[in-house]
Amino acid sequence: MRRVLKWLAWILLFSLAIVVVLWLLSRYREPSATQTAALALMQNRSPLPPGENAFPAIWLLDYDVPRDQLQAVAEADYAQPTLVPSPNGDGTFVSPSRAALAGFHHQKPSSEDVQLFCNGSDTDCVDKVRADPEAYDGLIERNRALLDRVVALQSYGYHRSPHGDPTQAAYAPVQYAGYDLTRVAWEFSRGNFDDALTGACDGAQAWRRLGASSDLFLMRSVGTGYTERYIRLLARMLGELPASHALPASCAAAFAPPAVADASVCEAMRGEFSFTRHHIRQLVTDPEAITSKIPDPSPRTLVWDPDKSLAILAEGHSWACSDTTASALEKDVRVDPGQNRKSLWRLECVANPTGCLLADIAFPAYYHYQWKAQDHAARLELMGALLWLRSNASLDEPLEPQLKAHWQQHRRGIRELRFGDDGLTVALQLYADGPEKWWSLPLFPAAE
Secondary structure, three states: OHHHHHHHHHHHHHHHHHHHHHHHHHHOOOOOHHHHHHHHHHHOOOOOOOOOEOHHHHHOOOEOOOHHHHHHHHHHHHHOOOOEEOOOOOOOEEOOOOHHHOOOOEOOOOHHHHHHOOOOOOOOHHHHHHOOHHHHHHHHHHOHHHHHHHHHHHHOOEOOOOOOOOHHHHHOOHHHHHHHHHHHHHHHHOOOHHHHHHHHHHHHHHHHHHHHHOOOHHHHHHHHHHHHHHHHHHHHHHOOOOOOOOOOOHHHHHOOOOOHHHHOOHHHHHHHHHHHHHHHHHHOOOHHHHHOOOOOOOHHHHHOOHHHHHHHHHHHHHHHHOHHHHHHHHOOOOOOHHHHOOOOOOHHHOOOHHHHHHHHHHHHHHHHHHHHHHHHHHHHHHHHHHHHHHHHOOOOOOHHHHHHHHHHHHOOOOOOEEEEOOOOEEEEEOOOOOOOOEEEEEOOOOOO
16 A cells, blocks of 8 residues: 555656646746747737827817817827726715816717617618608708717828727727717708718728727727718619719719728737737736746746737637738638647646737637628728719619629629529628628619
8 A cells, every 4th residue: 555655656746746837847948939920910000190199189089179289289188097096985986077078068969869769770871861851951060060070080181099008099989970870861851862862882991991990899890880881771762763863973982992991900919919819918016026037936837828828819810910810801702810820738838828828719709700701892882883883884784783783893812693583682691790791782773
């Protein structure tokens, strides 16, 4: 029995020695060349597009701040803490008053007006407005100043969140930007067709541009969502107009063939990496313990290494900015980031299991954003094809084969179209996972 216990003790000691050796090798292992390159790639932000940054205007959208003061006021307001200790001294936290906005009117719509504005669940905003024209005349008048600021967003060139803590940027009041769709439908219902068509195309073009340039996944999604709603509204309005009714010049730019940026989430992924890096740095309360040659024997540092975690995250996110992904986006091939996921049973995870596990959980969450972005670019492509058909269709042939021929000749990839409702709608194949596999639009009148 003693001999067995002795052997068990030696086995246990030997196993422990192996674990210690593996842990030390893992802890002092330098980032791989791939990780070093990924870190550089994810921190190498793209040059800013032309124009002004829309962030200050969106951040202060519900306040009547003059345009020439937006930057300074937004910076001062953004620098304020979001939570401060309660003056009651009960250990709770409260939102502080926004001192930087003193003297500016808060022009937030009433709850009744919010219900009147069209939202994403409204299938037909034009019909909703027409059902109660007097109510919508009053709605537009009461919220004129806010709507003017929403329209002014169309003059901005890009969207980037502020430097420093990027956390708060996700709390910008972007919901108010969608109220312009109601204004466009209101213009159309009043017979101001050209103003309505211009508003729809300008809105689609603006949110296409702002979403593609943003370093926030939230704003990328907002841009995609608003662009889709403008597309649907434009198609709805064109369904009532003859093909001879000229389109505004901005429609050609709004639905120009998609570029890689329209389908890419690279900038948003870089912003997400910056966000993660900021918070990991905040978690490191004792840098000396992290970088010391003799590790601090606390659970936090025994199972988590912030620098190596960042390297793992950079490597796992770098697919979004890679040449391989850009090539796939150009050809509209469904990107498959998950094919390069690594096993958790690898040396670098021995001394950093927390970092490896959290990264492995986080990675798949971003794949859906990529597929949604590719679907967004394809929607732009389909709307462009429908506008071409509207102006160039031959009266001697049915619309369906003409659209199919144009699509197959000019599409970037192999997405299929299908027609439904006896040829009254056309549907586009989607890449994003979800219950909806096809996205459809009504066919509007073509060349007469």
